[in-house]
Amino acid sequence: MKNIITIARKEFRTYFESPIAYIFITAFLLLVNFLYLWTFFLVGQADMRSFFGFMPFVFLFLVPSITMRLWAEERKMGTLEVLLTLPVQEKEVVLGKFIASFVFLLVMLALTFNIPLLVGFLGDPDWGMIICGYLGCLLMGASYLAIGLFASALSDNQIVAFILAIAICTAMLIVGEWFFLILVPDVFVPFFNYLGLGTHFESMGRGVIDTRDLLYYISVIGVFLYLNVYTVENRNWV
Amino acid sequence: MIKIENLTKYYGPVLAVDSVSFEVSKGEVVGFLGPNAAGKTTTMRVITCYLRPTSGTVSVAGYDIHNHPVEVRRRIGYLPENCPLYPEMNVVDYLNYIAKLRQVPAAERPRRVKEMIGITGLEDVLWKDIGELSKGFRQRVGLAQSMVHDPDILIFDEPTAGLDPNQIVEIRQLIREIGREKTIILSTHILPEVSATCDRVLIINDARLVASGTTDELVSRAKGADVVTAEIRGPEEEVYQALRKADFVDEFRKIKEGPEEDGAWLTLEIESTGDIREKLFRLVVEKNWSMRELKLEKMSLEEVFAKLTTS
Incomplete structure (x- = not known):
């Protein structure tokens, strides 16, 4: 446990050692505010439904860029050879890196606080729904992170890791969307619908917390973190 | 360990x-x-x-x-x-x-x-x-x-x-x-x-x-015969004959002939088993030739390495 925290703290600090993190967060906030305010005054409703509506797609491109560095860079630089010959277990390293990226995501999301403030200032929103939506964002984001982290371990090239992560996330997202579901036989529709990353998010964005959705996200995170540990433990990297 | x-x-x-x-x-x-x-x-x-x-x-x-x-x-x-x-x-x-x-x-x-x-x-x-x-x-x-x-x-x-x-x-x-x-x-x-x-x-x-x-x-494992380098001055043919007759010499070759100023110096590489420097010295003294260098060649680690890694 101590090792996990040590690694997580180091990885988290590394984000802010370079200007990229600041530029990245600024870009994210500008994008999100722009997308939200674009329709906010037109619709004239004091809720954050549209905000939670576009989040799965914003995350699709932003979250893999948080994780792409974590393994690929260490593989390329060779620093992994030091890290993985320290008396730490592979799963501790995986969890440490995951927690660091999760805290980064948390900071990013927390900085969107101006949107709920604005909504609260202009109207009387359903706060339960907003909190529930944010929780959904975190869970979905964490799933993307787990996928991205896994993808990062598959290559020593950050760009490859990034694209691979987007590909896996997109695949997981569209299997639950209507434009994919109309193509599959009716018997499989509930199955694919359940498998979709976005499906579970929609209901949370509406303010519904269902244990099935929680279980889904926790399973996705667990499966990809496990695959990550497996990949790292069975490495045969030159 | x-x-x-x-x-x-x-x-x-x-x-x-x-x-x-x-x-x-x-x-x-x-x-x-x-x-x-x-x-x-x-x-x-x-x-x-x-x-x-x-x-x-x-x-x-x-x-x-x-x-x-x-x-x-x-x-x-x-x-x-x-x-x-x-x-x-x-x-x-x-x-x-x-x-x-x-x-x-x-x-x-x-x-x-x-x-x-x-x-x-x-x-x-x-x-x-x-x-x-x-x-x-x-x-x-x-x-x-x-x-x-x-x-x-x-x-x-x-x-x-x-x-x-x-x-x-x-x-x-x-x-x-x-x-x-x-x-x-x-x-x-x-x-x-x-x-x-x-x-x-x-x-x-x-x-x-x-x-x-x-x-x-x-x-010592990598090297075969011991090699001695010697610079000797004496009548060329006589030197060769004496070396051919000497029982401690396995093989020899001339690698260089020195400048002529004061008679030709012969630089010879002599192969043998064991250190023959003293015997060689006595032979030269006995024949009344001159000698100005006598060296037992030590194989360096470089040579050992080259020998072990290139065959």
């Missing part, structure tokens, strides 16, 4: 290490010698539990690398090739980070880190980012990192690669000092380094261990 049995490692279809076995006992400094891509790094990566072997077993201080990798890693300090470090961290933060992960108790950590900084001479660059350091300083950070937990075993992969001659001397001296109490395996393809720092040499070539022993043992 370290016991390796039939270690074999494939990278996909490529054979990197082919059933290598050896042992290193406590307190030994062992040089791992071989051309590039011979399998040195791979062997070290297996010992340090970075890579798993395809087959074979390795045990370090009684712990098997398959069953107790964390225990093995705890006892080893490792400096990988090219000394990979995090460029964005400063020296103190980096050493503290490694010390923490190496499970140096919090109370001892400042003392250990300080000690390492003293040993490796990093006082002047403590707060600099590692990315800004010169190659020599980075190498020292790498060494400090590998010793911060006071391990019994140290494994250095080409510790002097890329350093300038002064730095090389310093690092070698450092390794010799550490080697007084610790078990060290170091790899290199610089031969004088081995004679300068190691008790024993392992030569690996084409994935196989081809020789093992002290420098002297390897030299």
Whole structure:
């Protein structure tokens, strides 16, 4: 446990050692505010439904860029050879890196606080729904992170890791969307619908917390973190 | 301390290490010698539990690398090739980070880190980012990192690669000092380094261990006949005849004829078994010729290495 925290703290600090993190967060906030305010005054409703509506797609491109560095860079630089010959277990390293990226995501999301403030200032929103939506964002984001982290371990090239992560996330997202579901036989529709990353998010964005959705996200995170540990433990990297 | 049995490692279809076995006992400094891509790094990566072997077993201080990798890693300090470090961290933060992960108790950590900084001479660059350091300083950070937990075993992969001659001397001296109490395996393809720092040499070539022993043992094993170089002045034909008749000479050849100023000096290479210098001297005196050089050729480690790795 101590090792996990040590690694997580180091990885988290590394984000802010370079200007990229600041530029990245600024870009994210500008994008999100722009997308939200674009329709906010037109619709004239004091809720954050549209905000939670576009989040799965914003995350699709932003979250893999948080994780792409974590393994690929260490593989390329060779620093992994030091890290993985320290008396730490592979799963501790995986969890440490995951927690660091999760805290980064948390900071990013927390900085969107101006949107709920604005909504609260202009109207009387359903706060339960907003909190529930944010929780959904975190869970979905964490799933993307787990996928991205896994993808990062598959290559020593950050760009490859990034694209691979987007590909896996997109695949997981569209299997639950209507434009994919109309193509599959009716018997499989509930199955694919359940498998979709976005499906579970929609209901949370509406303010519904269902244990099935929680279980889904926790399973996705667990499966990809496990695959990550497996990949790292069975490495045969030159 | 370290016991390796039939270690074999494939990278996909490529054979990197082919059933290598050896042992290193406590307190030994062992040089791992071989051309590039011979399998040195791979062997070290297996010992340090970075890579798993395809087959074979390795045990370090009684712990098997398959069953107790964390225990093995705890006892080893490792400096990988090219000394990979995090460029964005400063020296103190980096050493503290490694010390923490190496499970140096919090109370001892400042003392250990300080000690390492003293040993490796990093006082002047403590707060600099590692990315800004010169190659020599980075190498020292790498060494400090590998010793911060006071391990019994140290494994250095080409510790002097890329350093300038002064730095090389310093690092070698450092390794010799550490080697007084610790078990060290170091790899290199610089031969004088081995004679300068190691008790024993392992030569690996084409994935196989081809020789093992002290420098002297390897030299005497690799060389065939003893060769004596002598410069003799006397009537050429007479000299040849006498040498042909002498029972201690196996074979000889003229390699050079000297300047004519005061009669021709013949430079001869004489092969024999055993040291024949005294006999040769007496022969020259007896015949009333002159002699101005008499040297027993010692095979250098370079030649041993070339002989063992090129046939």
